[in-house]
Amino acid sequence: MDTCFKANEEVGPETLMPLLQVNQLSKHFYKLVAVNRVDLQIEKGEIVGLIGPNGSGKTTFFNCITHIYPPTDGHVLFKGKSMKGLRPDQISRMGIGRTFQLIQLFLEMTVLENMLMAVQEHRGNLLSRLFQRDETEERKRALETLEFLNMAHLKDEVAGNLSYGQQKLLDFGMVLMPGPELVLLDEPTGGVEVEMRLKITDYIRKLNREGQTFVVIEHNMDVVMNLCERIVVLNYGEKIAEGTPEVIQSNQKVIDAYFGVQE
């Protein structure tokens, strides 16, 4: 599977700075503090897990990075460049891909059209998109990905007709289509059966070896502990722990957070 992003070719100062740098990120919804001054650094080539009990602000954190809404405070740097003021579509084209907890597909389009839609805006410009109709390369790539996800036979099926698990896989396939340097996955294995779950995690590892960086929100502890080299734990919007799976598993604060000891 060819990877068409730039990560492999870069040599220079950019490789020395973290891929993603989050400083003191905060998000307030009126009086509710959803994310509270979180610092996070993601180096290129990592697979980082983001865990925490429900409502701890993980998805909000992702939303602030991809500017679904603007953060109340703090700043985010991608490859050393500030992302302030950028729109979600610009951020996507910069090389950050992201899935949502609630699957976001184009339900009335076919599976193949969804895959093509995920990549069409990453190539060319507005004018070329009107005149240039050739999509053989993108089609090939889409079919390869679908093949891997055991969904190639569904390529002309309307996305709305798929089962939940299949939709989840399509979502995953779509985010990978443009070959983003940084992939933010929000519960990629939720609702997916065991075999496919292993396949997905293997695939993430393979893509990671080839240079893509992953941040994964997950509730499934097996998946997180096995897949991620480093884990960050949020609770009530604050980072309460960070480290390798072994460190996290024995961290008292983490255990307390999950088992509901009130502060």
Add this chain to the structure above:
Amino acid sequence: MKGWKGKLPWGVVIVLLCILPWFLKGYTLFILSFSLVNIILAIGLNITLGYAGQISLCHAAFMGIGAYTTGIMVTHGWSFWLSLPLAGLIACFFGMIIGFPALKWKDHYLALVTIGFNIISYLVMQQEKWLTGGPHGIGNIPRPSIGPLRLASAVSYYYLLLVFVILAILSSVWIIKSKWGRAFTAIRLNELAAKSHGVSLQHYKLLAFAVGAFYAGVGGSLFAPLLRYINPESFTFFVSFEYLIMVVIGGMGRIEGPIIGALIITMGPEILRVAEAFYLIIYSLILIFIMLFMRKGLVVVVDRLREWIPVLRLTKR
């Protein structure tokens, strides 16, 4: 559908439309010609609303801008053929202006902004006598000529309109089948997914309005010599609602939709006139009925026909 067999049923329709004017006279021919103009307008609105999902209730204003451009230019001695593309472009420009509020607002807010624009343009048309002739509008608009050929007669102008309808259909299909068309549909289906996959809502929403307005401008430009007289009353927001109805009744987001919608909504009331005073009541009941039972539009009927008559299946897009 590739191949000449797929084009056959459309060919039949076109041949029919070509022969019809010889059998019709006066008012009926005028209504048919007006339907053709409305097809062009509905095609434009279908791109903005049916494909990109942007609520535009000022389509008549864009039409009016196109109509007045041609009306003013042609009565001052300029060539119609120069005014036609200009009408489209000026309307397109205003479409982009409306596109900006579309970036911030959706649904009912956007609807109101577009109505507001329509009302303001109506007021300008009505008040600025030096430009638009005020409430009396512009009269004595001549029919265009192609070289030595004067298209003055109703029948010859009808054929000109038919040519432009075909151009409008082909061009709209070309746009819709491009990546622009797919991006429009993506925005309509799921804005969040669209922007997360790199679709610039700014660019495409502006485009959706600009493209739709261009068609409206061209339609308006062709409308002016049809009637040979234009005034602000033809371009109120009530008229914009009619185009909305055409697109929805015909079938949003489908190529055949605006064609069906424009023909039915333009000719329907005329056909219903036999019921005299009751025709408006029947008309409104039909609207309600269609929304209740055929909310995807009358194009659904065409789809059913396709299932029954295999030959028509070849025309499916």
Add this chain to the structure above:
Amino acid sequence: MTDFIQLLIGGLSIGILYSIVAIGFVLLWQTSQTINFAQGEFVMVPMFVMVGLHIVLKLPFWLSFLLTILASSLMGYLFEKLMIKKLLAGGVIVIVIATLGLSAFLRYGMQITWTPLTLFFPHIFSTEPIKIRNIVFSSEDIWNIVIISIIILLLHLFIKRTKLGKAMQAVAQSRETATLMGINVMQIITLVFVLNSILTGIGAIFVAPVFFVRYDIGVQLGLKAFIAAVIGGFNQIRGALAGGITVGLVETLAAAYISTAYRDAFTMILLLIILLLKPEGIAGIREEAY
């Protein structure tokens, strides 16, 4: 100065009538995402019913009033059961077209089955001018303002304090959550439609002596109410109140101080200004988005 206060009162009086129609609008939108383009006709029809009962059949005022409200609620109920239930799944635009059709149907239906002419409805309250320190106004204006304000206050209390009212709030915020909490959402929606028709019915009775009773009066009223709702903030009831009053005041003051011919244009300009500067409305809350 006295002129100004007189105009103020006049504007408030009209404005509060717009408010009551606008509030119904907002309630429908909040609970079922319905934009009712036939809202004006929902005022027009009870106006005719009132004329029929009180003028033609010469029934006593209070009886006619009650029967009119009853008829209006029935209309709202049928509207919901026969049309809205089926249309909800189709989305906003489908509802828009269907209500446009309904609006035309009611309008032309009334024109044909009854009369295209303007009917007359007597003033309910005396129009005797009252004079306080050189300010002249009619008691009708004051009565309008007072009574409708009370009704709106009662409505507000109903929504905020009663169980049914709170259920309505829940449905307005999230239908899914409301269902999970055991609220029968479809019933609440029906209730809101009936409530809307009661409000428009009441509005009709106060509007009848002030505007004219004619088959196409609904178009103007509906549009004004819609604008009032947006100016005030489509998501809030107090917004509809603020919006209606604003529209009434702007109209009246602009007509007097600037020009009667452009009265409607000013409302439009105000609308555009609000949409440009504060699109969530005077009383609305801004939602963030990129």
